[in-house]
Amino acid sequence: MPDKATTRLTQRDIARLAKVSQTTVSLVLNNRSDASARIPAETRDRVLKVIRETGYQADPLARRMVQQRNQILGVFTYESVFPSSSGDFYHPFLAGIEECAERLGWDLLLFTSAPVTAGRRRIFHENNRLRIADGCLLLGRHIPGDELARLIAEEYPFVSVGRRDDAGGPVPYVGADYAPATRIVVERAQALGHRRIAFAGPGAGAESSADRLRGFRQAAGARAPHLPTVDRSGGDLLDSLLDQKVTAVFVEERTDAVALLAAATARGVDVPADLSVIALGDSTRPAESDIDLTGFHVPRRAMGLRAVELLEAVLSGTATERQLLLPCELTDGTTLTSPKGV
Numbered sequence: 001m002p003d004k005a006t007t008r009l010t011q012r013d014i015a016r017l018a019k020v021s022q023t024t025v026s027l028v029l030n031n032r033s034d035a036s037a038r039i040p041a042e043t044r045d046r047v048l049k050v051i052r053e054t055g056y057q058a059d060p061l062a063r064r065m066v067q068q069r070n071q072i073l074g075v076f077t078y079e080s081v082f083p084s085s086s087g088d089f090y091h092p093f094l095a096g097i098e099e100c101a102e103r104l105g106w107d108l109l110l111f112t113s114a115p116v117t118a119g120r121r122r123i124f125h126e127n128n129r130l131r132i133a134d135g136c137l138l139l140g141r142h143i144p145g146d147e148l149a150r151l152i153a154e155e156y157p158f159v160s161v162g163r164r165d166d167a168g169g170p171v172p173y174v175g176a177d178y179a180p181a182t183r184i185v186v187e188r189a190q191a192l193g194h195r196r197i198a199f200a201g202p203g204a205g206a207e208s209s210a211d212r213l214r215g216f217r218q219a220a221g222a223r224a225p226h227l228p229t230v231d232r233s234g235g236d237l238l239d240s241l242l243d244q245k246v247t248a249v250f251v252e253e254r255t256d257a258v259a260l261l262a263a264a265t266a267r268g269v270d271v272p273a274d275l276s277v278i279a280l281g282d283s284t285r286p287a288e289s290d291i292d293l294t295g296f297h298v299p300r301r302a303m304g305l306r307a308v309e310l311l312e313a314v315l316s317g318t319a320t321e322r323q324l325l326l327p328c329e330l331t332d333g334t335t336l337t338s339p340k341g342v
Contacts, residue, residue: 009054018043018050069315073097073106073308074133076114076123078140089284089300093139093161096304104312109133123147130156135311137161137304141206141284159311161303163207163325172314172322174307178208178280181296181328182215185278185336186250190219193342194248194276198225200237200260201252201280212252212280234259238267241275247339248276254295255287261335262289272337279335281328294333299326 135157148167163175203213279295313319
Protein backbone atom coordinates (compact mmCIF):
# COMPACT_ATOMS: atom_id res chain seq x y z
CA MET A 1 0.00 0.00 0.00
CA PRO A 2 1.43 3.48 -0.89
CA ASP A 3 2.91 5.54 1.94
CA LYS A 4 0.27 8.27 2.36
CA ALA A 5 2.74 10.44 4.31
CA THR A 6 4.99 10.81 1.29
CA THR A 7 2.82 9.98 -1.74
CA ARG A 8 -0.32 11.78 -2.89
CA LEU A 9 -2.81 9.07 -3.73
CA THR A 10 -4.87 9.25 -6.90
CA GLN A 11 -8.16 7.67 -7.88
CA ARG A 12 -6.14 5.23 -9.99
CA ASP A 13 -4.34 4.09 -6.82
CA ILE A 14 -7.64 3.61 -5.00
CA ALA A 15 -9.02 1.66 -7.95
CA ARG A 16 -5.97 -0.64 -8.01
CA LEU A 17 -6.11 -1.31 -4.26
CA ALA A 18 -9.87 -1.95 -4.33
CA LYS A 19 -9.58 -4.02 -7.54
CA VAL A 20 -12.21 -1.93 -9.36
CA SER A 21 -12.20 0.51 -12.26
CA GLN A 22 -11.29 4.17 -11.84
CA THR A 23 -14.80 5.05 -13.03
CA THR A 24 -16.27 3.08 -10.15
CA VAL A 25 -14.09 4.98 -7.67
CA SER A 26 -15.21 8.30 -9.18
CA LEU A 27 -18.89 7.34 -8.94
CA VAL A 28 -18.52 6.29 -5.30
CA LEU A 29 -16.59 9.45 -4.37
CA ASN A 30 -19.17 11.75 -5.90
CA ASN A 31 -22.16 9.75 -4.64
CA ARG A 32 -23.81 9.79 -8.06
CA SER A 33 -27.29 8.48 -7.34
CA ASP A 34 -28.04 7.76 -10.99
CA ALA A 35 -25.11 5.41 -11.52
CA SER A 36 -23.95 4.42 -8.04
CA ALA A 37 -27.20 2.50 -7.55
CA ARG A 38 -25.87 0.03 -10.11
CA ILE A 39 -22.70 -0.51 -8.09
CA PRO A 40 -23.03 -3.61 -5.86
CA ALA A 41 -23.05 -2.77 -2.16
CA GLU A 42 -20.07 -5.08 -1.59
CA THR A 43 -18.03 -3.22 -4.23
CA ARG A 44 -19.01 0.16 -2.84
CA ASP A 45 -18.06 -0.90 0.69
CA ARG A 46 -14.70 -2.19 -0.55
CA VAL A 47 -13.90 1.17 -2.19
CA LEU A 48 -14.93 3.12 0.92
CA LYS A 49 -12.82 0.81 3.11
CA VAL A 50 -9.71 1.53 1.01
CA ILE A 51 -10.44 5.27 1.12
CA ARG A 52 -10.70 5.18 4.92
CA GLU A 53 -7.56 3.10 5.36
CA THR A 54 -5.42 5.25 3.07
CA GLY A 55 -6.76 8.62 4.20
CA TYR A 56 -7.40 9.55 0.56
CA GLN A 57 -8.85 13.01 -0.06
CA ALA A 58 -10.29 13.92 -3.44
CA ASP A 59 -8.64 16.88 -5.16
CA PRO A 60 -11.07 19.87 -4.99
CA LEU A 61 -10.42 20.84 -8.60
CA ALA A 62 -11.14 17.32 -9.82
CA ARG A 63 -14.36 17.20 -7.81
CA ARG A 64 -15.50 20.48 -9.35
CA MET A 65 -14.87 19.13 -12.84
CA VAL A 66 -16.93 16.00 -12.11
CA GLN A 67 -19.74 18.15 -10.70
CA GLN A 68 -19.71 20.24 -13.91
CA ARG A 69 -19.15 23.48 -12.07
CA ASN A 70 -18.09 26.69 -13.80
CA GLN A 71 -15.30 27.40 -11.31
CA ILE A 72 -16.62 30.96 -11.00
CA LEU A 73 -17.00 32.63 -7.62
CA GLY A 74 -19.45 35.52 -7.45
CA VAL A 75 -18.85 38.52 -5.19
CA PHE A 76 -21.77 40.81 -4.38
CA THR A 77 -21.20 44.00 -2.39
CA TYR A 78 -24.02 45.92 -0.74
CA GLU A 79 -21.78 48.98 -0.53
CA SER A 80 -19.35 50.36 -3.08
CA VAL A 81 -15.92 48.76 -2.59
CA PHE A 82 -14.12 49.46 -5.89
CA PRO A 83 -11.75 51.04 -6.61
CA SER A 84 -10.14 49.90 -3.38
CA SER A 85 -6.88 51.31 -2.02
CA SER A 86 -4.69 49.43 0.45
CA GLY A 87 -6.03 51.66 3.23
CA ASP A 88 -9.68 51.03 2.37
CA PHE A 89 -11.85 49.09 4.83
CA TYR A 90 -12.82 46.44 2.27
CA HIS A 91 -9.36 45.96 0.75
CA PRO A 92 -8.18 43.22 3.19
CA PHE A 93 -11.42 41.25 2.68
CA LEU A 94 -10.95 41.36 -1.09
CA ALA A 95 -7.25 40.47 -0.81
CA GLY A 96 -8.12 37.38 1.21
CA ILE A 97 -10.85 36.41 -1.25
CA GLU A 98 -8.49 36.80 -4.21
CA GLU A 99 -5.70 34.85 -2.51
CA CYS A 100 -7.88 31.84 -1.73
CA ALA A 101 -9.71 31.92 -5.08
CA GLU A 102 -6.38 31.84 -6.91
CA ARG A 103 -5.19 28.92 -4.79
CA LEU A 104 -8.37 26.93 -5.50
CA GLY A 105 -8.41 27.75 -9.22
CA TRP A 106 -11.53 29.95 -9.18
CA ASP A 107 -12.30 32.96 -11.33
CA LEU A 108 -13.90 35.93 -9.56
CA LEU A 109 -17.05 37.59 -10.91
CA LEU A 110 -18.06 40.92 -9.38
CA PHE A 111 -21.81 41.53 -9.75
CA THR A 112 -22.19 45.22 -10.63
CA SER A 113 -25.52 45.37 -12.48
CA ALA A 114 -27.71 45.41 -9.37
CA PRO A 115 -29.92 48.52 -9.20
CA VAL A 116 -30.01 50.78 -6.16
CA THR A 117 -33.47 50.80 -4.55
CA ALA A 118 -34.23 53.20 -1.68
CA GLY A 119 -30.52 53.85 -1.35
CA ARG A 120 -29.61 50.14 -1.17
CA ARG A 121 -28.34 47.64 -3.70
CA ARG A 122 -30.47 44.54 -4.18
CA ILE A 123 -29.05 41.23 -5.30
CA PHE A 124 -32.39 40.06 -6.73
CA HIS A 125 -33.59 41.97 -9.77
CA GLU A 126 -34.95 41.09 -13.21
CA ASN A 127 -31.49 40.94 -14.82
CA ASN A 128 -29.57 39.25 -12.01
CA ARG A 129 -26.92 36.80 -13.19
CA LEU A 130 -26.41 34.80 -10.01
CA ARG A 131 -26.59 31.47 -11.81
CA ILE A 132 -23.49 32.24 -13.85
CA ALA A 133 -21.46 31.69 -10.68
CA ASP A 134 -21.28 28.42 -8.76
CA GLY A 135 -21.86 30.37 -5.55
CA CYS A 136 -21.52 33.87 -4.15
CA LEU A 137 -19.88 35.77 -1.31
CA LEU A 138 -21.84 38.67 0.21
CA LEU A 139 -20.06 41.76 1.53
CA GLY A 140 -21.67 44.67 3.31
CA ARG A 141 -22.49 46.05 6.73
CA HIS A 142 -26.26 45.97 6.09
CA ILE A 143 -27.55 42.94 4.15
CA PRO A 144 -31.36 42.75 3.87
CA GLY A 145 -32.81 39.80 5.73
CA ASP A 146 -35.40 39.14 3.02
CA GLU A 147 -32.65 38.63 0.44
CA LEU A 148 -30.80 36.22 2.72
CA ALA A 149 -34.05 34.33 3.30
CA ARG A 150 -34.68 34.07 -0.44
CA LEU A 151 -31.14 32.79 -1.10
CA ILE A 152 -31.73 30.11 1.52
CA ALA A 153 -35.17 29.21 0.17
CA GLU A 154 -33.84 28.90 -3.38
CA GLU A 155 -30.90 26.81 -2.13
CA TYR A 156 -28.42 29.10 -3.81
CA PRO A 157 -24.90 28.48 -2.40
CA PHE A 158 -23.60 31.58 -0.64
CA VAL A 159 -21.52 32.71 2.32
CA SER A 160 -21.84 36.02 4.13
CA VAL A 161 -18.64 37.78 5.13
CA GLY A 162 -19.84 38.84 8.56
CA ARG A 163 -22.26 37.28 11.03
CA ARG A 164 -25.94 37.41 10.04
CA ASP A 165 -28.92 36.19 12.05
CA ASP A 166 -31.99 37.88 10.55
CA ALA A 167 -32.94 35.57 7.69
CA GLY A 168 -35.41 33.32 9.48
CA GLY A 169 -32.95 30.44 9.08
CA PRO A 170 -29.28 29.62 9.50
CA VAL A 171 -27.03 31.80 7.32
CA PRO A 172 -23.60 30.45 6.37
CA TYR A 173 -21.05 33.06 7.40
CA VAL A 174 -17.50 33.86 8.45
CA GLY A 175 -17.47 36.71 10.93
CA ALA A 176 -15.35 38.42 13.58
CA ASP A 177 -15.84 37.48 17.23
CA TYR A 178 -16.51 41.01 18.49
CA ALA A 179 -18.16 40.26 21.83
CA PRO A 180 -15.23 38.53 23.60
CA ALA A 181 -12.71 40.99 22.14
CA THR A 182 -14.76 43.90 23.48
CA ARG A 183 -15.19 42.24 26.87
CA ILE A 184 -11.43 41.65 27.14
CA VAL A 185 -10.49 45.30 26.47
CA VAL A 186 -13.15 46.50 28.94
CA GLU A 187 -11.78 44.14 31.59
CA ARG A 188 -8.28 45.41 30.84
CA ALA A 189 -9.43 48.98 31.52
CA GLN A 190 -11.18 47.91 34.70
CA ALA A 191 -8.01 46.18 35.89
CA LEU A 192 -6.22 49.53 35.49
CA GLY A 193 -8.75 51.15 37.81
CA HIS A 194 -11.38 52.60 35.44
CA ARG A 195 -14.85 52.62 36.98
CA ARG A 196 -16.60 55.39 35.03
CA ILE A 197 -16.64 53.92 31.55
CA ALA A 198 -18.92 54.35 28.53
CA PHE A 199 -19.73 52.82 25.13
CA ALA A 200 -19.90 55.18 22.12
CA GLY A 201 -21.51 54.01 18.90
CA PRO A 202 -24.76 52.71 17.39
CA GLY A 203 -24.73 49.41 19.28
CA ALA A 204 -27.56 48.21 17.02
CA GLY A 205 -28.62 48.00 13.38
CA ALA A 206 -25.99 45.43 12.40
CA GLU A 207 -24.90 42.24 14.11
CA SER A 208 -21.35 43.57 14.45
CA SER A 209 -22.66 46.60 16.38
CA ALA A 210 -24.89 44.52 18.63
CA ASP A 211 -22.06 42.08 19.34
CA ARG A 212 -19.74 44.88 20.47
CA LEU A 213 -22.35 46.35 22.81
CA ARG A 214 -23.12 42.89 24.17
CA GLY A 215 -19.43 42.32 24.96
CA PHE A 216 -19.29 45.73 26.64
CA ARG A 217 -22.34 44.95 28.79
CA GLN A 218 -20.90 41.59 29.82
CA ALA A 219 -18.01 43.37 31.53
CA ALA A 220 -19.40 46.84 32.32
CA GLY A 221 -22.95 45.95 33.34
CA ALA A 222 -26.30 47.36 32.27
CA ARG A 223 -25.91 50.77 33.91
CA ALA A 224 -22.75 51.94 32.11
CA PRO A 225 -23.67 54.78 29.71
CA HIS A 226 -24.21 54.12 26.00
CA LEU A 227 -23.66 57.31 23.96
CA PRO A 228 -24.90 57.49 20.34
CA THR A 229 -22.51 58.80 17.69
CA VAL A 230 -24.73 59.15 14.60
CA ASP A 231 -24.74 62.75 13.34
CA ARG A 232 -22.64 63.78 16.30
CA SER A 233 -19.33 65.66 16.21
CA GLY A 234 -16.25 64.66 18.15
CA GLY A 235 -16.59 67.80 20.24
CA ASP A 236 -20.20 67.02 21.18
CA LEU A 237 -19.25 63.49 22.17
CA LEU A 238 -16.34 64.81 24.23
CA ASP A 239 -18.66 67.21 26.07
CA SER A 240 -20.98 64.34 27.07
CA LEU A 241 -18.07 62.21 28.29
CA LEU A 242 -16.59 65.02 30.38
CA ASP A 243 -20.00 65.95 31.81
CA GLN A 244 -20.45 62.36 33.02
CA LYS A 245 -16.85 62.24 34.32
CA VAL A 246 -16.09 59.21 32.12
CA THR A 247 -12.41 58.16 32.29
CA ALA A 248 -12.45 55.49 29.56
CA VAL A 249 -14.64 55.33 26.45
CA PHE A 250 -15.00 52.35 24.11
CA VAL A 251 -15.72 53.60 20.60
CA GLU A 252 -17.37 51.25 18.10
CA GLU A 253 -16.25 53.08 14.94
CA ARG A 254 -12.55 53.96 14.74
CA THR A 255 -13.39 57.07 12.68
CA ASP A 256 -15.42 58.39 15.62
CA ALA A 257 -12.47 57.65 17.92
CA VAL A 258 -10.19 59.70 15.65
CA ALA A 259 -12.67 62.60 15.68
CA LEU A 260 -12.85 62.38 19.47
CA LEU A 261 -9.06 62.47 19.72
CA ALA A 262 -8.93 65.57 17.50
CA ALA A 263 -11.51 67.32 19.68
CA ALA A 264 -9.60 66.39 22.84
CA THR A 265 -6.36 67.77 21.42
CA ALA A 266 -8.10 71.03 20.46
CA ARG A 267 -9.52 71.37 23.99
CA GLY A 268 -6.31 70.48 25.79
CA VAL A 269 -7.74 67.23 27.14
CA ASP A 270 -4.89 64.75 27.58
CA VAL A 271 -5.44 61.31 26.05
CA PRO A 272 -4.99 58.97 27.83
CA ALA A 273 -4.21 60.76 31.13
CA ASP A 274 -7.55 62.60 31.26
CA LEU A 275 -9.53 60.27 29.02
CA SER A 276 -8.61 56.81 27.72
CA VAL A 277 -9.98 56.05 24.24
CA ILE A 278 -10.32 52.44 23.05
CA ALA A 279 -11.21 51.57 19.42
CA LEU A 280 -13.38 48.50 18.86
CA GLY A 281 -12.29 47.64 15.33
CA ASP A 282 -11.24 49.37 12.13
CA SER A 283 -12.50 52.42 10.26
CA THR A 284 -15.32 51.79 7.82
CA ARG A 285 -15.07 55.45 6.79
CA PRO A 286 -11.93 57.40 5.85
CA ALA A 287 -9.95 58.43 8.94
CA GLU A 288 -6.35 59.53 9.17
CA SER A 289 -4.44 59.57 12.43
CA ASP A 290 -0.88 58.83 13.50
CA ILE A 291 -2.03 57.86 16.99
CA ASP A 292 -1.73 54.17 17.84
CA LEU A 293 -5.16 53.45 19.30
CA THR A 294 -5.61 50.80 21.96
CA GLY A 295 -8.28 48.22 21.15
CA PHE A 296 -8.44 45.56 18.48
CA HIS A 297 -8.40 45.00 14.72
CA VAL A 298 -10.89 42.96 12.69
CA PRO A 299 -9.32 39.87 10.98
CA ARG A 300 -10.50 41.09 7.58
CA ARG A 301 -8.05 39.27 5.29
CA ALA A 302 -8.57 36.00 7.16
CA MET A 303 -12.35 36.45 6.97
CA GLY A 304 -12.23 36.84 3.19
CA LEU A 305 -9.97 33.82 2.81
CA ARG A 306 -11.97 31.58 5.13
CA ALA A 307 -15.23 32.64 3.46
CA VAL A 308 -13.96 31.28 0.13
CA GLU A 309 -12.87 28.06 1.83
CA LEU A 310 -16.30 27.70 3.43
CA LEU A 311 -18.09 28.29 0.13
CA GLU A 312 -15.90 25.64 -1.52
CA ALA A 313 -16.82 23.22 1.28
CA VAL A 314 -20.53 24.04 0.89
CA LEU A 315 -20.34 23.39 -2.84
CA SER A 316 -18.37 20.17 -2.35
CA GLY A 317 -20.73 18.90 0.32
CA THR A 318 -17.89 18.68 2.85
CA ALA A 319 -18.82 21.58 5.15
CA THR A 320 -18.99 20.41 8.77
CA GLU A 321 -19.55 23.93 10.14
CA ARG A 322 -21.29 26.71 8.25
CA GLN A 323 -20.92 29.51 10.79
CA LEU A 324 -17.42 30.59 11.82
CA LEU A 325 -16.28 33.43 14.08
CA LEU A 326 -12.61 34.39 13.97
CA PRO A 327 -10.81 36.02 16.93
CA CYS A 328 -10.00 39.72 16.69
CA GLU A 329 -6.41 40.97 17.01
CA LEU A 330 -5.92 42.82 20.30
CA THR A 331 -3.59 45.83 20.17
CA ASP A 332 -1.90 47.53 23.13
CA GLY A 333 -1.70 51.00 21.57
CA THR A 334 -1.01 54.17 23.51
CA THR A 335 -4.48 55.48 24.38
CA LEU A 336 -5.25 53.47 27.52
CA THR A 337 -3.69 54.05 30.92
CA SER A 338 -4.76 54.17 34.55
CA PRO A 339 -7.09 57.05 35.46
CA LYS A 340 -5.72 59.92 37.52
CA GLY A 341 -5.54 59.22 41.20
CA VAL A 342 -5.14 55.45 40.80
